[in-house]
Amino acid sequence: GENVEQHPSTLSVQEGDSAVIKCTYSDSASNYFPWYKQELGKRPQLIIDIRSNVGEKKDQRIAVTLNKTAKHFSLHITETQPEDSAVYFCAARRVGDNRLAFGKGNQVVVIP
């Protein structure tokens, strides 16, 4: 099955700086890559996703890039704010499969 890995496990950034989280996946048949944000004590929520026919997608301060050749995708958060502090999960889905394979999550801490 699909194996998704995230790096780094913990990331601390100064408020206003950028944060980048990278994920790698193993199955070249995967074609859908969502990112979830989980604030403390809350449910994971979808914040952005990208499909394999697109190389980059942006939504305000967050963006995701996909490199299909290298089988990795990254979440970019610009101008970080304290409310960006959370655990971020990346995931991947194979063509024709409804299941998501999740990475282990990254704890992002934004230091005011």
Place this chain on the structure above:
Amino acid sequence: DVKVTQSSRYLVKRTGEKVFLECVQDMDHENMFWYRQDPGLGLRLIYFSYDVKMKEKGDIPEGYSVSREKKERFSLILESASTNQTSMYLCASKTGNTNYGYTFGSGTRLTVV
């Protein structure tokens, strides 16, 4: 607007008890999933269902079973709770179209003593 509801936020059960975790979604989604979330291990798939009365094992089904008698409800059953099943349990659902993400419930934190 809560769309995936898990009946209990916190549960404390005794070892050996039979435990039911309930999940209900109001989005008419075909697909429903149960995950457990543990520190350092991320989200691990226990069971999933693509349709009423249909169930498939995920990556860690041992010690669990599920029931889906109605489209909107997916129940996770711990036949005989053990302390290593102490965890956060998350239910999720999605539409049948593969290129959409999940909607998660708020989670049930289960402690087995």
